[in-house]
Amino acid sequence: MSYLEDFIKAEGTVFPGKTYIEELLKPVFNDQRDYLFDSMFDIHRAHIIMLKEQQIISSDEAKRMLEGTNIVAKTDPSLLTYRAEYEDLFFMMEAKIAEVIGPELAGKIHIARSRNDMGVAMYRLVLREYFLKLLDSCYRLSEILSEQAEQHAETYITGYTHTQPAQPTTLGHYFLAIYDVLQRDIKRLLSAYETVNRSPLGAAAMTTTGFPISRVRTCELLGFEGIVENSYDAIAGADYLLETSAALMICMVNTGRWIQDFLQQVTREYGTFTVADPYVQVSSIMPQKRNPVSIEHSRALASSAISEAQAVMNMIHNTPFGDIVDTEDDLQPHLYRAFNKANRVMKLLHAVIVTLKVNKGHAKEMAEKSCITITELADTLARDYGIGFRKAHEIASFIAKKTAEEEKELPDWKVEEVNIMLQSFVNVTLTEKAWNNIISPVHFVKIRSISGGPSPNEVLRMIAERKKWLVAERKKFEKIVQKLKEKRKFLCDYSF
Secondary structure (H helix, E strand, O other), X not given: OOHHHHHHHHHXXXXXXXXXXXXXXXXXXXXXXXXXXXXXXXXXXXXXXXXXXXXXXXXXXXXXXXXXXXXXXXXXXXXXXXXXOOOOHHHHHXXXXXXXXXXXXXXXXXXXXXXXXXXXXXXXXXHHHHHHHHHHHHHHHHHHHHHHHHHOOOOEEEEEEOOEEEEEEEHHHHHHHHHHHHHHHHHHHHHHHHHHOOEOOOXXXXXXXXXXXXXXXXXXXXXXXXXXXXXXXXXXXXXXXXXXXXXXXXXXXXXXXXXXXXXXXXXXXOOOEEOOHHHOEOOOOOOOOOEOHHHHHHHHHHHHHHHHHHHHHHHHOOOOOOOOHHHOOOOHHHHHHHHHHHHHHHHHHHHHHHOOEEOHHHHHHHOOOOXXXXXXXXHHHHHHHOOOHHHHHHHHHHHHHHHHHOOOOHHHOOHHHHHHHHHOOOOOOOOHHHHHHHOOHHHHHHOOOOOOXXXXXXXXXXXXXXXXXXXXXXXHHHHHHHHHHHHHHHHHHOOO
């Protein structure tokens, strides 16, 4: 017997072949079982209710359909395994419902719909739940960031540009910057959620149906905020996946940037942050080590979430505009994994920041080094002595270079020495008070009270506004969650 004959014998001569089963149908079935089971039955329930209300089926038929659906919905999905006589989970469940209410009645559940619109609806329902979990974690992280910002409104730190010491600021100012970026991430996630939370049901294969269904009613029963009106769009449009991926990627890229800062700040050389004991590991050979693995894992998970979301972009790129498997079962788990990893990142960082210890004294000491208050010398000369700013900047630059050459810090200079250097450029004599203000990170920060600046009063003003806004946003979010819980309870408890 030839190799081809052996292969055909092993594979079979009718659909599905052995390889197709092992490499596609089984893995897809397992994903459907693990992710789509509950949403499938919710769609069944909503569709049956709508068919009855539109008088497409009788009350008795609807009652028996719903009862049979609810019986099968109690199946433990973890016990289900792929069987070759069923193409996928949908057909297996239809067969199980048929065992309870008969094949003719079970078949009527599929009136005026297709696996096309049903599949997209299931994906949207599942993504909706992932959105809500991630958003909840984002709000929790936002709350602790604002709390820490308030607590550290007068914790003075070094601000960096181009990775070099630049100017003094406060940890509160820094945390608030992270907070503001996170709020924009939340807005992008909410925008993507709104795009996802639209019902494609009733589009059927792509041209709707000749039955007098109500697309609005199934939309309402499932808690969608509206329908994807154009039925071709409902089946062909994949931008709900792209927008979701983009929002996730932006969120994780933004988060990864300050994760990198944290990993720098916990080093012995920087020493500003200390991660609490529950979130560090010791070395297997070096007992002095306190490895900040919670932050490292957060960075790795954020990068992995970006990769999963990027896979979605790649899979949809250059696909035709229509119903196509590229946007379906092979793609969806990438998004589920992206959400899962992003959520883990947010939860880990929440735990780290809640328990974070800050070495305030060391941070302030570092903020007095590297000439990072020298900008204030130029500002003082221009503001208080009428020196042109370019000239003032030249003078400040000279003193900064002189300080570095002599391996000093600005506070090491006496005001008399500074005045001698100034006389080489301008006829100005600084008072000791003026010099002490110039070299003080506290004074530097205090007078930068322009809107959005690091002055403690300004930071506290911003925090107060943001806390009020966050409470209101949190309430709106909780209403969304509660509404969906009530919708689902209504579906699951509904009886004719």
